[in-house]
Amino acid sequence: MIKKLINTPxxxxxxxxxxxxxxxxxxxxxxxQWNNVYRAYKKPSYKVALVSGEPAHAGYVGYGMxxxxxxxxxxxxxxxxxxxxxxxxxxxEAGVLVIxxxxxxxxxxxxxxxxxAQAQGIKVDYVVVNDDVSIAEKEKRRxxxxxxxxxxxxxxxxxxxWSLSEVKRVAQKVIDNGRDIGVALTPCSVPAAGKYTFELGxxxxxxxxxxxxxxxxxRIKYIQSKDLAKIMVDKIxxxxxxxxxxxxxxxxxxxxxxxxxxxxVFYRDVRKYVExxxxxxxxxxxxxxxxxxxxxxxxxxxxxLDEELKRLLTAPAYTIAVxxxxxxxxxxxx
Amino acid sequence: MIKKLINTPxxxxxxxxxxxxxxxxxxxxxxxQWNNVYRAYKKPSYKVALVSGEPAHAGYVGYGMxxxxxxxxxxxxxxxxxxxxxxxxxxxEAGVLVIxxxxxxxxxxxxxxxxxAQAQGIKVDYVVVNDDVSIAEKEKRRxxxxxxxxxxxxxxxxxxxWSLSEVKRVAQKVIDNGRDIGVALTPCSVPAAGKYTFELGxxxxxxxxxxxxxxxxxRIKYIQSKDLAKIMVDKIxxxxxxxxxxxxxxxxxxxxxxxxxxxxVFYRDVRKYVExxxxxxxxxxxxxxxxxxxxxxxxxxxxxLDEELKRLLTAPAYTIAVxxxxxxxxxxxx
Numbered sequence: 108m109i110k111k112l113i114n115t116p117x118x119x120x121x122x123x124x125x126x127x128x129x130x131x132x133x134x135x136x137x138x139x140q141w142n143n144v145y146r147a148y149k150k151p152s153y154k155v156a157l158v159s160g161e162p163a164h165a166g167y168v169g170y171g172m173x174x175x176x177x178x179x180x181x182x183x184x185x186x187x188x189x190x191x192x193x194x195x196x197x198x199x200e201a202g203v204l205v206i207x208x209x210x211x212x213x214x215x216x217x218x219x220x221x222x223x224a225q226a227q228g229i230k231v232d233y234v235v236v237n238d239d240v241s242i243a244e245k246e247k248r249r250x251x252x253x254x255x256x257x258x259x260x261x262x263x264x265x266x267x268x269w270s271l272s273e274v275k276r277v278a279q280k281v282i283d284n285g286r287d288i289g290v291a292l293t294p295c296s297v298p299a300a301g302k303y304t305f306e307l308g309x310x311x312x313x314x315x316x317x318x319x320x321x322x323x324x325x326r327i328k329y330i331q332s333k334d335l336a337k338i339m340v341d342k343i344x345x346x347x348x349x350x351x352x353x354x355x356x357x358x359x360x361x362x363x364x365x366x367x368x369x370x371x372v373f374y375r376d377v378r379k380y381v382e383x384x385x386x387x388x389x390x391x392x393x394x395x396x397x398x399x400x401x402x403x404x405x406x407x408x409x410x411x412l413d414e415e416l417k418r419l420l421t422a423p424a425y426t427i428a429v430x431x432x433x434x435x436x437x438x439x440x441x
Numbered sequence: 442m443i444k445k446l447i448n449t450p451x452x453x454x455x456x457x458x459x460x461x462x463x464x465x466x467x468x469x470x471x472x473x474q475w476n477n478v479y480r481a482y483k484k485p486s487y488k489v490a491l492v493s494g495e496p497a498h499a500g501y502v503g504y505g506m507x508x509x510x511x512x513x514x515x516x517x518x519x520x521x522x523x524x525x526x527x528x529x530x531x532x533x534e535a536g537v538l539v540i541x542x543x544x545x546x547x548x549x550x551x552x553x554x555x556x557x558a559q560a561q562g563i564k565v566d567y568v569v570v571n572d573d574v575s576i577a578e579k580e581k582r583r584x585x586x587x588x589x590x591x592x593x594x595x596x597x598x599x600x601x602x603w604s605l606s607e608v609k610r611v612a613q614k615v616i617d618n619g620r621d622i623g624v625a626l627t628p629c630s631v632p633a634a635g636k637y638t639f640e641l642g643x644x645x646x647x648x649x650x651x652x653x654x655x656x657x658x659x660r661i662k663y664i665q666s667k668d669l670a671k672i673m674v675d676k677i678x679x680x681x682x683x684x685x686x687x688x689x690x691x692x693x694x695x696x697x698x699x700x701x702x703x704x705x706v707f708y709r710d711v712r713k714y715v716e717x718x719x720x721x722x723x724x725x726x727x728x729x730x731x732x733x734x735x736x737x738x739x740x741x742x743x744x745x746l747d748e749e750l751k752r753l754l755t756a757p758a759y760t761i762a763v764x765x766x767x768x769x770x771x772x773x774x775x
Binding site: 108109110111112113114115119120122123124125126127129130162163166181292293309310312329331332333335361363364365366367368369370371372373374375376378379391393395398400401403404405430432 | 442443444445446447448449453454456457458459460461463464496497500515626627643644646663665666667669695697698699700701702703704705706707708709710712713725727729732734735737738739764766
């Protein structure tokens with residue numbers, strides 16, 4: 108057994124969602140039949156609705172972002188009936204965009220649910236996020252942090268009443284211009300399994316990790332934050348073909364068990380290195396956005412911006428994890 | 442050595458503050474001479490200014506909360522000249538309230554700085570927060586989470602132009618009506634020391650911990666979240682003399698390395714138990730507010746409310762860690 112602040116292993120997703128719904132009843136409601144989280148107030152019918160999966164995404168349900176998050180068990184895809192229930196619950200006349208992360212279980216279950224919804228006459232389309240730059244082959248790249256920026260930007264477009272094809276276009280633009288990479292200093296453990304998903308030596312770093320506790324692509328010797336920042340940013344900058352003068356948005360985050368002190372030291376190092384490449388930092392989110400339970404480590408995501416993305420990124424949002432209200436347009440440190 | 446996402450041990454506080462100032466230049470500025478963090482824009486002279494210590498408090502500098510945070514090295518009080526520099530930098534004609542946590546080093550250095558500032562003709566007073574209910578003797582109780590609610594409530598009073606004696610009165614009211622308690626599932630480590638501050642067995646919990654990695658008052662066997670919630674809430678409710686029908690504010694937080702999943706499960710259990718006692722939950726903050734580096738564990742703080750405290754608690758604030766803007770009065774999950 109590995110100590111955690113939970114009750115019976117296997118119940119943790121449900122109990123976490125109950126906690127979120129108790130704390131924020133004006134933002135979300137929990138459907139106990141499916142463990143799905145919906146907005147407290149349904150969106151008007153002329154706006155496209157957004158559906159995504161993963162327990163973490165309950166934090167992004169609310170005005171300006173998602174309409175539904177279907178949560179599977181820890182590190183497991185939600186089932187087809189569960190995703191279908193979410194699509195049916197939030198569907199509007201304008202249609203539904205489903206945002207899928209490129210994990211085989213997710214892609215299979217979400218696309219099946221999309222097909223079943225279409226067969227039932229619901230207007231629904233989807234995008235697949237594959238931003239994890241640590242994997243060379245593009246079709247094998249996992250969906251990680253950029254997923255949350257798709258929620259934010261496509262969500263803002265949906266609130267403005269864009270058509271389904273236009274919301275999909277801008278979601279795909281975020282995917283095409285965003286990359287993410289992560290490292291672990293310590294592993295994590297799924298409660299029901301009661302053991303770590305991999306083992307790491309006291310001077311080792313797991314490089315190029317996913318978000319579900321999978322081992323990375325390479326094991327390296329411990330190096331300092333500024334050296335990690337350089338390697339990680341270089342990997343993204345090369346893959347995206349970033350050029351001097353490009354405007355970018357940064358997401359610098361812990362992996363679930365990383366204290367704020369380390370997150371801000373790491374942010375400092377990422378930011379300084381990004382600026383040393385001649386890139387312009389339009390803004391940043393620093394905190395915990397797509398994490399792996401108690402794992403200590405860090406992730407960096409970079410999104411290349413244009414005027415359209417900048418406007419939608421800073422448009423109002425009101426969710427548990429991201430609040431952009433009034434004239435103060437910076438996101439919360441969450 | 443214990444792996445961390447930092448650079449040279451001993452530089453982590455400075456580099457964290459640099460990261461915060463790079464990310465939020467419209468909220469804070471860093472004085473590199475003293476490692477002090479000030480508001481980006483100075484408060485008008487008719488408002489009382491608020492000064493506190495601790496690296497973490499840089500997250501509470503900004504409109505509606507602190508004017509200055511003086512940061513010592515990790516788990517060390519800031520020095521007398523450093524605190525004096527902070528007081529002098531933000532002092533207004535209305536005066537300065539210094540918020541001190543009840544740790545011997547802090548009390549000594551902060552009260553010395555207060556006396557020196559008074560000798561230089563600055564109007565300055567202070568309060569001492571001693572909310573850690575795990576210690577029986579009241580004068581030995583450490584200052585922990587309630588400190589942040591003093592920042593919030595006294596900060597709102599200061600923005601409204603209250604006199605120094607009135608701001609001090611309401612700060613003391615928060616201290617008199619607030620209690621906190623914490624547990625650790627794992628220890629933490631100061632970077633320069635390179636070792637854990639205590640050792641815990643795989644089925645042990647350290648009960649009644651401070652915020653600087655000190656051992657707790659008791660070592661107990663591992664129990665589930667809902668059982669911990671009951672013991673911790675009972676301890677506070679008894680000490681505060683809470684009665685059925687009392688209105689309370691909850692702060693439920695991790696200790697730095699606790700993932701959001703566990704924080705929300707623990708919140709659920711605290712909230713349900715608090716309500717089972719007949720207490721009314723006015724609102725909650727859930728996140729990381731007063732933490733201990735990478736320690737895994739949890740803290741619960743409860744503040745008994747009246748109409749004055751409720752109003753000031755939900756008044757606008759705009760800091761890195763707490764944002765209350767416009768009509769949406771819930772704090773961020775930070």
